[in-house]
Amino acid sequence: MLTGVNIMLTERQLLLLQMIIDDFIDTAHPVGSRALSKKEDIPYSAATIRNEMADLEELGFLEKTHSSSGRVPSEKGYRYYVDHLIAPISIRNDIKIINDIIKDGFFEFEQIVQMSAEVLSELTNYTSIILGPELNDTKLKQIQIVPLNDHTAVAILVTDTGHVEHRSFTIPTVINASDIEKMVNILNERLQGVPIVRIEEVFQKEITALMKLYLRDFDTSYEYLKAIFLHEHPVKLYIGGKSNILLQPEFNNVDKIRSFYTMMDNENEIANLLKNTKHGIEVTIGTENEVDAIKDLSLITASYQLGKGQMGTIALLGPTRMEYKKVISLLSSLSNEMSDALYKWYKSYE
Amino acid sequence: MLTGVNIMLTERQLLLLQMIIDDFIDTAHPVGSRALSKKEDIPYSAATIRNEMADLEELGFLEKTHSSSGRVPSEKGYRYYVDHLIAPISIRNDIKIINDIIKDGFFEFEQIVQMSAEVLSELTNYTSIILGPELNDTKLKQIQIVPLNDHTAVAILVTDTGHVEHRSFTIPTVINASDIEKMVNILNERLQGVPIVRIEEVFQKEITALMKLYLRDFDTSYEYLKAIFLHEHPVKLYIGGKSNILLQPEFNNVDKIRSFYTMMDNENEIANLLKNTKHGIEVTIGTENEVDAIKDLSLITASYQLGKGQMGTIALLGPTRMEYKKVISLLSSLSNEMSDALYKWYKSYE
DNA sequence: GTTAGCACTCGCACCTATCGAGTGCTAATG
DNA sequence: CATTAGCACTCGATAGGTGCGAGTGCTAAC
Known part of the structure; x- marks a missing residue:
């Protein structure tokens, strides 16, 4: 999309960018040069890091919250991070949990999906949304x-x-x-x-x-x-962990909470969010999504298959400062798990 | 319950108490003597009102938020207001709306109830909860x-x-x-x-x-x-207007919102709230309810009948500064409407 | 190219002064 | 004797002022 993203970064810049984003995702605090220089893997002085940071800011990957603050990832920074810096993480025990639940005797499609949504939000502390198969x-x-x-x-x-x-x-x-x-x-x-x-x-x-x-x-x-x-055929939405968003430090003012909840009360709007997802995993960061209500949130969607090719969508909604690594691997495994489980279940109805 | 409540109040005290509570319900601002003395119906000077206010405070009907603030109703004040000062209000057009919706061709019990919950919360700007019939x-x-x-x-x-x-x-x-x-x-x-x-x-x-x-x-x-x-037989809960609570000025800090939403996510706790309601309308003000999570909210419940005498509960949850007048009349008419409509509908199943 | 040093910036926490809405009390009033 | 005018006082809210600390950019030395 943006050609500028392909600018070559030096090894050191890549390392620093990654460390900064990781740290910010972890702590939600702007990352300063001094703190960064003290880290194990960083053999550079604070001054050097400051220079690099200035460059990374000029390239648009980092931002400052004010003129003398530490650096914070920009949307472009997150985008680069997601596209180039995330090592495919080993799939965790998390998946086992979901797997067990799914296998553990179920009777209705609705139950599988609702439980998956709840587990997903519990594992991530974000809000999970699952869209039933396309009617x-x-x-x-x-x-x-x-x-x-x-x-x-x-x-x-x-x-x-x-x-x-x-x-x-x-x-x-x-x-x-x-x-x-x-x-x-x-x-x-x-x-x-x-x-x-x-x-x-x-x-x-x-x-x-x-x-x-x-x-x-x-x-x-x-x-x-x-x-x-x-009888109307509403699109079925399964939402888990709506109030998880309250745990995120970025939701510290009432207006943000209000706009989030009023959006979540509007099922149509949410369904619209997830409507045009394609196969595979998609990450939308902040304003990359046109919907205004989530312009400072990130949305990760994964599609799952149901029987003869009908498609549904699993999604996670959280702050742009999201644990992309964890979430992406979790979502991709879960969509596979769900497709598998639903396929077996679907077979039994033929 | 409280014998002290039966203390005789003078006509003037009754008038003032009523005006103060009405005003506070309307504005959410502490009511001062000067502002009150300027009202049409009040022929007394600010000083007189101050004296009466001091008495009403001593009797426990009013409180101050700080030593030089205006007065705010206490729980005891609201209780007295609800028990003695609310004139049975004429039933509004509101009810017609509900009536129309109920009559307007429905097929399932669930739909009637869910729609009633939504209408109720929309009419009041509080959160409505309807509990299905006792299993x-x-x-x-x-x-x-x-x-x-x-x-x-x-x-x-x-x-x-x-x-x-x-x-x-x-x-x-x-x-x-x-x-x-x-x-x-x-x-x-x-x-x-x-x-x-x-x-x-x-x-x-x-x-x-x-x-x-x-x-x-x-x-x-x-x-x-x-x-x-x-298969578990969960008690059916229908909730409307969860995010209405965000419109109330008393929900201006994140902690309150958080505790409210975490409670609302716990269906069992809500069901417990409504479990022990008796016939007729009941008003529970603030700490009168033992459940900690709603200790600064008021809960109004009304029971409705379903066919052979099974009972369900309709409730509204809002700040203690609630429009009791409106809410009580609304709820009592709605519970009758619902009982009627459900009775007819139930007959058709015999 | 890297780094130490230094002046500078800004948010934040804390204090202070001022203002205004409101009170309690006292003394004057009809 | 109930009512009211007057006044000193209290407290929250707001705005401005100060000091601290984390962080930056720049320059000069290594």
Whole structure:
């Protein structure tokens, strides 16, 4: 993107940049030349480091909070750090934990995902967000209707991702048991394989006509039945550790907290954040993200696969001063773990 | 409770106390004698008011934030205000709104409740909490098992409150279709009317033995089937407007916000708050509530009825400086509205 | 090229002065 | 005798002043 990023840095500059960012991520305090020169791995004097720091600042990798403060990484600095300075870290025991939880007897997709979100936020102290699979790619697999009594019934919808949902509705008085059976047959025949987002449309256009042929007085029933499909299909969001953000020292003033929480209350906005993620891991640092509410936060996203290629997204939201090393490796392993676990689980529904 | 509360106050003291509390609820600023004397309804001089204020403080109804500040209501003051000074306010248009939403075509209990919670918090700018009906009184009404394919099935549980739940589980290979039918019959026969909280126990003690008689190799199946009932039955909590609290001026420091949000993340603690509410409206002011995390908040609870007498709770959580007038009338009407709407809805499930 | 030295900058913590809103008390008033 | 005007006093909030320390940039010496 920025061609300037490819400027050659000397070995020493690389070392210093890395040390500075590591230190700042660790302590949240601006890093000074003297403190840095005292570190084990640094054989240079404070004065030398000051010179290098001035150069790194001129190149845009570092910033000062005021004219005589220590240095703080700039967004460009973090970007360079993430792109070039992070050694692929060995995968930790953390992953084992998640793995164990996933394996440890689960029954619903929702539970796996919610638990993963919680574990993830607990391991990182950031806020985790998991987006369910894209509905665009999810198709209806099966419908069942189970009468509960004379005037109510439950419809069970199963998708090809193995997601099960139920909807209660009132049975129109004009319909009897054999009608329902006919109806279920028609619905299954016609709606199998139809993408969830198009079901309402298909139901109205194709099936209504068909049903009129087979069912007496279908027009009356229509009002009741459409409730099954009209039902909004919100994108499922699983959020963990919302209040972790309060532990971060950068969230020390009420305004920041307020804007963070008002954003987190708006599911649409969050869903938008995660919508356009591609395969693999993506790191967005501060204003690299257009969404205003997180302009001083970093967002790390990873995609996971679900069965036949539907994609979901796992993300972590934290201050730009984020433990990128840990988070990136954690997220990449978790997305693999989740894909694996969900694939196995998905197989069992075929 | 406190006998001291019954001390006779003069007309003037009552008037002043009311004006002071009203004013403070409105502005959140300590109320001074001079400002008060300028009000329309107050024909007394600042000096007189100061004398009365000193008396009211001595009686424990008012406090000072520091030695030369204006007066602020004490908890005892709020308590007196709520018990004696609130004129039953005319019910506003607010209620119509809720009413409309409830009537406006719904399908699930959850939706009514969640929407009510959101409306409630929006109307008040406080945090609303609605607790689902007490599980102790809720009984199982019906079980259905619907096979989805050779190795998975969905169990549908219906309670006498009309609540429907589904649970996916793996069908043991040793069981076939006719076994399932037998099973469902046994389950329905034995579990109907059993309180939700006792289902797991009854299933283990009574039904397991019975099923061994009728089903081959039931021991193997048991492991799979118990999943249906083992499933935790969390108390359902519906929370609206969590971040409304940030709008209150008393939440101007990070620590308070932190302790509030960490409490709100703990559903058990919240459920405990609302557990022991009785019929009717209850107001708990500040430390009147034993729970430490809300010791400078007020909690107003109202119960609602669901069908055969199961009880749920609606609550509002806000600063002790709460608009008690508005909130109390709002809550009492809403609880009636909800009871009515749910009763009708419940009837349709009988 | 590296480093020691030094003047300089700025945030922060602490103190101080001032201002204003509010009080308690006393003495005057109807 | 209740009410009120007057006045000294208190305290929080705000603004300006001082000293300290961590840190910088620059220069000159190594």
